[in-house]
Amino acid sequence: MGQLPTECIQEILKFVDSNLFSCLLINRIWCRNTVPLIWNNPFRFKGLSDQKHSRFLDNYLKSLNQEEKFWLIQKGIAFAHEQPLLFDYASFLEVIKFDKLDLTIKNWVEYIYYDFKVPKIIFLGKGEYYINILTVLFKLFMRQSRGIRSLFISEIMNIPTVTRIKFPDFSSFSLAMPGIKGVKDVEINFTYEVKPYRKLFEAISTSCVQIQNFSLSFPCTFRYRSFPQFN
Template sequence: MSHITEDCLKIIINELQYDLSSLYSCILVNRHWCRIAIPILWKNPSSLKGFSPSKLHNMIIFLLPKSSKKFLSDNIPELSLTEISDNKPLFNYISFFTQISPDLINDLSYALFYDDNKGYNYVGVRYKTYLLDQEIYKLFINNCKGLKLFYCKTSHPLFKYQGATTCFSQLCTLKINLMFVPTGNLFDIIQICQNIKHLELKNCDKDIENLVDFINIQRNLQSLCIDFLPLSDIIMQKASTLKKFILRPFTRLLSPKILTSLINLQYLELISDEKFVLIFGGSTMKDWDEYISIASFPNLQYLKIYFDTDLSITKDYMLIEKSNGNIFEINILKENFHDPIYTKKLIITISKCCPKIKRLTINIEPENFEDLKEIFLNCTQLEMMCFSLDSEEHNGDKLLEIILDYSPETLREYSFIEIENSIFTTEGLEKFFENWKKRKPPLIFDIINNPW
């Protein structure tokens, strides 16, 4: 192992990036291994199980430059940061971070300013927290080179800080929470970030200056997730490059015409919260069904549709028909929706058009239990199924019998969402588990009571 090439060693150690104890062991082998393992360990240390938050917080404070420590000590003397040693560490750990988490920075501020017994320690804590967050963000932005992922959830003018261009110019994934980010900051982001591939916009509850320009300027936008704001025109302009599209939670506020433009889509998620739609209005379910019936996503691999009302689209099975058999996962749930005819169409379509499907979540009616046999017989790569059962008339024991007799060997994980009382009898469950033992494969069996 002492003669293994550095490139090979990097590949091997990178496979251990989520194994904290193994990375520690690699660091202790020798200096050469240490130089390779440290950057991997510090890519995103807060995500590692077993990593000490307090040690991470202390390291970040330790790495603050003298100017920041003096500035914070002058404005927040209670922190006494000037007493912290300025000895240079062996590594510039901050430079190895591949993402800046607002949760990490918020947790650090909370740890410094909050006392379990007294609550927040200092008068004017909000202002002091703002100053501390500012200096920590400056530390990260001035040291991190070529971040790939960033979640912007602050009013700080981050994209004006020293080093921002180097830090953010290679961003691939950007999440922006517009509840916290001032509209003026979007203009600064436009100047640096023009090659975003995955964009998520949260809390778009009004027309926001520069937002359309920001989306439009992206050269290779492949994934777009939008909360609320109707941006049909700009989405249609970017539709040819989009591979992933998520719209939540106000589906009807967007024109369904966009569906016909998303020709290269691989991932589609439509989530509708009818409480807000009743307030704001929007396209009707008939409109959505019309465009769904003519839309075609031949590369579609993932489909999620969720409606929390008895008003729902009913032509979604037609998207599955035109997916060229590429779908791996379907998650279609509709609250208070009872239509055995629709459910039969959906089940038959899945059984005929989804030979590669591995994970399936659907509503199921008692009238459709027998139809499930078609899925079990034709979808032989299934690994997980989740059924939403919201009728008191369900004969759950019959469903268990069909699963035992017809489900493929690959299918070992089952979840049942029960809206009413339990649909299974004790005898039915005992018989099912006893007979499953003969199949030998391990079983994951979960009953979820009324998640809504």
């Protein structure tokens, strides 16, 4: 039996989103066509173990350049010897959901700390590990992604510690190409005062020049006067 044309494979894959991982194992051609579909929004899959979600983040961290890895090492995170990646996974990213990324980073750290069978990355100390990892990941996404089209930002409470999701300084990445310049869908949900995220709104207003859909949600008790004014 002959090999299906690439166009046919890509059309089939559109209808098997929940079974994409099994398509990786058919052969190399199917694998090459499946990987971009998995990695355009890798944290969307439900039912995956924390360990599997952690492997997504593991591959992103392996994709960092030497300067970024050195910066993390200075912050207390040491990288063990790694095998080269088969794909440029960050280049496929099209959707960023910060609540999913937030949870994945926290699960990843727990997985690395307590599963000594996979010592790919060795922590020397926690410190500000979370915001440091998020910062370098966002730089990676801005630099490597061929085009981020959707940005979902939800400020949630992490029970029981009741802490906010932290965001990197978006304004410092506003000149990255292509970065978030091609974003078409933006959804922002927050439950606290908006002032701490002024730079986030400024970055979106100046960098996302192709927005087609914009959604902003906040509590009914939110005071409109606390919303920042932009010129």
